Amino acid sequence: MVWRIPIGRDQAIPTIPRARSAAGFSSYPLRGPKTYFCTFVHMQDFIAQLPQLAKDKHKENKKFFAKLKKxxxxxxxxxxxxxHDEEFQRTDCLDCANCCKTTGPLFTDKDVERIAKFFKLKPQQFEAQYLRRDEDGDxxxxxxxxxxxxxxxxxxxxxxxxxxxxxYPHTDRKKFHQIGNLTVKxxxxCPAAYNIVEKMKQHIKL
Structure with a gap:
């Protein structure tokens, strides 16, 4: 699968890890002179670059969502x-699963009851076997x-x-402007969340 990441002209184009072939990476103009698309043949290349890409965009994104909320x-x-729909026509979560590998969801009481029933366990048994309380009690x-x-x-x-x-990644949630901090994180x-935010900034002028 091919992945495209919008990159600002002034932003350094991320490099492919040496274990990968440089032939799997290319860039070309898109929608004007200030935007480039970087193509990653391998999803893992994208995921490896994602924390740095997000860090480089952090201040810009925080400013954008602050304006969006107002x-x-x-x-x-x-x-x-x-x-959201356009991105997930291109994005196959089975090629990624980075959210499942690096973070975990909060489990509501209804979640616990539903999943425990699936395993034919009592909710207390499911909690004891798979879950814990974090510092916030969740x-x-x-x-x-x-x-x-x-x-x-x-x-x-x-x-x-x-x-x-x-x-997840909540990019089709109603009143989306209320979850800016979560989206930046x-x-x-999530590669899809990154791409959606970059496209948001092209579509929505604040």
């Missing part, structure tokens, strides 16, 4: 749904990568997965 466009929800996985993630990136509890997993984890 004055969200009337058609924001419609725009975000379109950007139920989270005992460890990451996620216990339920297979080597093929398939989720063994996909049909009953937590609500937080089902909605997600750009360092």
């Amino acid at each position: 004055k969200p466009p009337k058609n924001l929800d419609q725009t975000m749904q379109q950007l 139920l989270v996985l005992q460890s990451v990568p996620c216990t339920f993630l297979g080597a093929d990136n398939y989720c063994s509890i996909y049909e009953v997965r937590p609500k937080a997993c089902r909605e 997600n750009t360092a984890i």
Whole structure:
């Protein structure tokens, strides 16, 4: 699968790890002189670069979302749904699963009841076996990568997965302007979230 990452003209183009062929990377102009597209043949190349890419864009993104929160466009929800749908027509989570490998969801009581029933366990048994309370008192996985993630990136509890997993990366959420801080964090984890935010900044002029 080919991955495209918008890169500002003044931003250094990320390099491919030496283990990968440089032939898998190219850049070309897109929508004017200030934007370039970088093509990664391998998803893992993108994921390896993502924390630095997100760090380089952090101040710019924080400023953008601060403005967005103060004055969200009337058609924001419609725009975000379109950007979300377009991105996930290109993005296959099975090629990535970085969210499952590096972070964990919060489990609600309903999540616990639903998943425990799937395993034919009592909620207390499921909690004891798979979950723990974090410093905020929330139920989270005992460890990451996620216990339920297979080597093929398939989720063994996909049909009953937590609500937080089902909605991730939340880029189609209503009143999207209210979750700017969360979205900025997600750009360092989720390739799709990174791409969507970059396209947001092209589509929405604040």
